[in-house]
Amino acid sequence: MSTLYDYFWAADRATAVDWAVGPDGDWRSGGSLEEACADRLEVKGLDPNVVLGKLVSFAAGIPFGSVVDPELVWPDPVEWPYGRQAPPGTASPWESGLILQELPESWRDALAGVVEDAVPMLALQWWDIEETRFADYLHAEESVRTFVGMARRARSAGARLYCSCYV
Template identity: 55%
Template sequence: MGVLYDYFHATDHTTAVNQAIGPDGDWLRGTSLEETGADWIDAKCLDPNVVLGQLVAYAKGIPFTDQQDAPTLIWPEPPYPQGEPTAPDSPWGTGLILQQLPDRWRDILAALPVDAVPMVAAQWYQIEEVDPGGPGAVDGRPSLLPVQPLKPPEHSPCLWASPASSAVSS
C-alpha cells in the first residue's frame, strides 16, 4: 500500500494545520478532516508533487519537466532532519506532512474547457503513478464520464494536500 492523501481547502495556514494535523499542530490531539468540518476528498494515492503535478502539466499543455510550480511544505516546518534520527516526539516522525498547492494549479484546472477534460484525463491515466483500476474503472479501464467544470471556491483561496493517517484520516 502506498501513501494515502487527502485534499481540502482552507482559508489560511493556521486553519489548514488545525484541520489536517490537530490544534496548533498537535498531531496527538488531531481528528479527521470530516470531524473538523473541512470540505475534503480522499484522493488515495494521488501524490500532489508528481501525480497531480503531471495532471496540471497536461492541462497546461507542457511537459512535466517544464512545470515550474510545486506544492509548498507547511507542516512540519522545514528543515527536514536529514541523516539524523528523529526524536520520538518529533513531528517528522509522524509521517504526516501538510503541503499547500499552488493557487495557479487550481486556476489552471478550473479553466480547463469541459471538452478538453477527456483528452487530458486520457493522457494522465497513462502515467505510471496512476492506477486506472480505481472506483471509476469499467472492465479495468478508466471511465471518462462527463464531469462538472471545476470552479475555484470563492471563500477559500488555498488548496491543501496532506497524507492521511489514523490521526487525521476518515
C-alpha cells in the same frame, strides 16, 4: 502500508494546519478534516508532486518539468528542518507520519480553468501515466472532474488547495 492523500481547500495556511494536523499537533487523535466539514477528496496513490503535477501540466499545456512544486507547510520547514534532532523528551513532527503541502495557486487556476470539452482528453492523458493505475478510464475521468470542481470552488472562495499525506 498504504499512503493516503487528502486534498482539500482552506482559506489560509493556519486553517489548513488546524484542520489537517489538529490543534494539539497529533493528527491521529481526531478527524479534523471530517469535523471541519472540509471540501475534501481522500485518495490512495495520487501524490501531489508527480501524479497531480502531471494532471496540472496537461491542463496548463506546459511540460511537467516546468510545473512549480507544492510548498511544505507542516512540519514547518523553518522550525523543524528535515533531519533535525528533536530535543530530549520531544517528538519530532517528522515522525508523526503526516506532511501537509500547499499547492501552488497556478495549479488551482489551471485546474479551475479546464473547460468541460477538455475533460475527456485530460483524463485520457492522465490515465496513461505510469505513476498510477486507475481502475479504468472512467475512474480517471471522474477524478479529473473532482479535482476541477474542487479547484473551482476554492478559486471562487479565494482559497488555496492543500494536500495532507498520511503514511
